[in-house]
Amino acid sequence: SQSYQGAERHVVFGKYETGKLLGKGTFAKVYYGKEMASGDSVAIKVINKDQVKKEGMMDQIQREISVMRMVRHPNVVELKEVMATKTKIFFVMEYVRGGELFAKVASGKLKEDQARRYFQQLISAVDFCHSRGVSHRDLKPENLLLDENEDLKISDFGLSALPEQLRHDGLLHTQCGTPAYVAPEVLRKKGYDGSKADIWSCGVILFVLLAGFLPFREENLMKMYRKIFKAEFECPKWFTAESKRLICKLLVPDPDRRITIQAIMRVPWFCKGFSRPPSFS
Numbered sequence: 028s029q030s031y032q033g034a035e036r037h038v039v040f041g042k043y044e045t046g047k048l049l050g051k052g053t054f055a056k057v058y059y060g061k062e063m064a065s066g067d068s069v070a071i072k073v074i075n076k077d078q079v080k081k082e083g084m085m086d087q088i089q090r091e092i093s094v095m096r097m098v099r100h101p102n103v104v105e106l107k108e109v110m111a112t113k114t115k116i117f118f119v120m121e122y123v124r125g126g127e128l129f130a131k132v133a134s135g136k137l138k139e140d141q142a143r144r145y146f147q148q149l150i151s152a153v154d155f156c157h158s159r160g161v162s163h164r165d166l167k168p169e170n171l172l173l174d175e176n177e178d179l180k181i182s183d184f185g186l187s188a189l190p191e192q193l194r195h196d197g198l199l200h201t202q203c204g205t206p207a208y209v210a211p212e213v214l215r216k217k218g219y220d221g222s223k224a225d226i227w228s229c230g231v232i233l234f235v236l237l238a239g240f241l242p243f244r245e246e247n248l249m250k251m252y253r254k255i256f257k258a259e260f261e262c263p264k265w266f267t268a269e270s271k272r273l274i275c276k277l278l279v280p281d282p283d284r285r286i287t288i289q290a291i292m293r294v295p296w297f298c299k300g301f302s303r304p305p306s307f308s
C-alpha cells in the first residue's frame with residue numbers, strides 16, 4: 028500500500044513506513060524508515076533478488092545476514108530484522124543518522140584527536156569481528172557511518188567472509204574490496220588472511236583521516252597496484268612522529284610483518300583516551 032505525506036512518497040512494508048533514499052550500493056538501495064507503532068527510526072536496505080541471483084550472489088547475502096547477527100557491537104550497525112517478498116529482501120537496521128565518514132574526509136583532513144577517536148572505534152569493532160571469525164574485507168570511509176554522537180559504526184558486511192570460506196590452506200581466495208584500500212596480498216590473488224588484510228585497510232583509513240587524501244594516489248590502476256605492493260607512500264609534513272610510526276607499521280606489504288590488533292592496542296599514540304566500549308553479544 029502507499030500513502031502520501033507532503034512531497035515525499037511513503038511506501039509501507041509490514042510495520043514500517045519508508046521515507047527518503049539514504050544511499051545506494053551495488054545491489055541495494057537504503058531507505059529511511061519508521062516503525063509505525065513506536066515511531067522509531069530505522070534504515071531499510073532493499074535488495075533486488077533477481078539481480079542478486081543473476082550474479083550468483085545469493086550466498087553472499089545469506090552470509091551478510093549471518094555475519095550481522097554474529098557481530099553485535101556498539102561500533103557495528105545493528106541488524107534488527109530481515110524480511111523478504113518474492114522479489115525483494117529487506118534488511119531492517121538501526122538508523123545511523125550522521126552519514127558516511129567519507130563525507131567528513133571529503134571536506135578535508137581531521138584533527139589528530141578526532142582521527143584517533145574514529146580509529147580507536149574502528150579498531151575495537153574490527154577486533155570484535157575478528158574474534159568472532161569474521162573479516163570485513165571492504166573497510167573504507169564509505170562503509171563507516173557516524174551516529175548522532177559522532178560514534179563510528181561499521182556497515183556493509185556485503186563482502187565479509189566467514190571461516191567456512193577458508194580453503195584447505197586456511198586462506199581466503201576471493202579478490203574483493205576497493206583497490207585504493209585493498210591489501211597487496213589480496214591483489215596478488217594467492218590466498219590471504221582476511222584479518223590481516225582488514226588491518227591494512229585500517230591503515231589506509233587512518234592515513235586518509237589524517238591527510239585528507241589517499242596514500243596510494245594514481246589514475247592508472249596498474250601504477251596504483253605497483254605502489255601498493257611496495258607500500259610506496261609519503262606522509263604529509265603535518266603528521267606527528269607517533270602517528271607516522273603507527274601508519275608505517277600498518278602499511279607493511281608483508282602480512283606476517285604487519286602489526287597485529289593486539290600490538291596496535293599497545294601503541295601509546297593509539298591508547299590516548301582509549302576505553303574499550305562495552306560489547307554485547
Ligand code: ADP
Nearest residue numbers: 050051052053054055057070120122123183185
Ligand atoms: P552496498 O552493500 O550495496 O554497498 P551499503 O550497505 O553500503 O550498500 O549501503 C549503501 C549506503 O546506504 C551507505 O553507504 C550509507 O550511505 C547508506 N546506509 C547504509 N546503511 C545505513 C544505516 N544503517 N543508516 C543510515 N544510512 C545507511
Ligand code: MG
Nearest residue numbers: 052169170183
Ligand atoms: Mg557499501
